[in-house]
Amino acid sequence: MKIGIIGAGKVGCSLGRYFVEQGIDVSGYSSKTKESVETAATFTNTRAYDSLYQLVSENNLIFVTTPDDCISEVWAQIVQYDYNEKSKIICHFSGSLSSDVFLNREKKGFYACSFHPMYAFSDKFTSYKQLNQVMFTAEGDKEALIEVCPLWERLGNPFFVIEGKKKERYHAAASLISNMMIGLYQMGIDMLVDCGFSETEAKRLVKPLVEGNIQNLLQTSSEQALTGPIERGDVETIKKHLAQLTDRERQVYIGLGQTLTEVAKRKNPHKDYVVIEELLRGDKAQ
Numbered sequence: 001m002k003i004g005i006i007g008a009g010k011v012g013c014s015l016g017r018y019f020v021e022q023g024i025d026v027s028g029y030s031s032k033t034k035e036s037v038e039t040a041a042t043f044t045n046t047r048a049y050d051s052l053y054q055l056v057s058e059n060n061l062i063f064v065t066t067p068d069d070c071i072s073e074v075w076a077q078i079v080q081y082d083y084n085e086k087s088k089i090i091c092h093f094s095g096s097l098s099s100d101v102f103l104n105r106e107k108k109g110f111y112a113c114s115f116h117p118m119y120a121f122s123d124k125f126t127s128y129k130q131l132n133q134v135m136f137t138a139e140g141d142k143e144a145l146i147e148v149c150p151l152w153e154r155l156g157n158p159f160f161v162i163e164g165k166k167k168e169r170y171h172a173a174a175s176l177i178s179n180m181m182i183g184l185y186q187m188g189i190d191m192l193v194d195c196g197f198s199e200t201e202a203k204r205l206v207k208p209l210v211e212g213n214i215q216n217l218l219q220t221s222s223e224q225a226l227t228g229p230i231e232r233g234d235v236e237t238i239k240k241h242l243a244q245l246t247d248r249e250r251q252v253y254i255g256l257g258q259t260l261t262e263v264a265k266r267k268n269p270h271k272d273y274v275v276i277e278e279l280l281r282g283d284k285a286q
Contacts, residue, residue, distance in 0.1 A: 004059030030282025098164030
């Protein structure tokens with residue numbers, strides 16, 4: 001398969017360099033600006049295409065690595081033209097969109113799929129170095145998956161095939177674990193600052209706690225890693241917490257607390273959490 005990449009940002013550059021270093025044929029790039037295309041082509045030792053049409057015409061596997069809201073726009077440009085070679089494969093790397101974004105693809109002789117790396121691309125020129133550790137989620141036309149999945153097998157990247165209709169929920173889960181965790185961390189830091197710590201002091205204070213929790217979660221399970229007043233059944237402490245929180249903080253505490261109660265019940269199946277469950281219901285916790 002000869003690969004052409006549309007989009008010369010962090011994802012496009014990282015994937016291109018990763019493939020090239022593993023001996024997979026990447027022909028080159030197309031993007032909105034000449035400068036970004038030339039930068040990506042130089043970084044990957046590939047070609048800077050002059051036009052989108054030229055790239056699609058000369059490749060049979062098209063990777064779309066643009067931001068999510070540009071994928072439909074790219075597809076609209078692609079389908080304006082007819083191509084000599086039929087049965088091309090087009091693949092995007094969005095976590096929230098399915099391959100159905102490529103509307104009426106069969107009329108143009110395309111099969112489609114999507115592969116989402118569970119990874120945060122932080123830098124255009126260095127993120128590729130960690131891609132050998134990344135797992136992917138795939139969905140799409142079976143004809144496309146049959147051709148594209150062997151690429152990841154060759155590279156040694158595990159992948160999991162899911163239903164396209166599950167992509168939005170899948171991406172929401174990834175955001176909770178990644179982005180929302182940062183929001184939770186910052187909320188706690190802000191509360192400590194309100195207690196009189198500087199932000200630097202607060203971060204230093206919680207660093208062992210954060211690192212220990214993440215390490216325990218990754219090495220064991222949610223049940224084994226769980227500690228704290230909910231797991232202990234410490235009703236009075238939870239009442240005091242709720243009394244100290246703002247409305248927004250209380251909503252977060254209650255929502256997460258209800259999930260933690262379910263984890264605690266699995267950890268301690270013979271322990272009674274009824275009072276805590278009542279306390280963490282919105283109408284009981286005000």
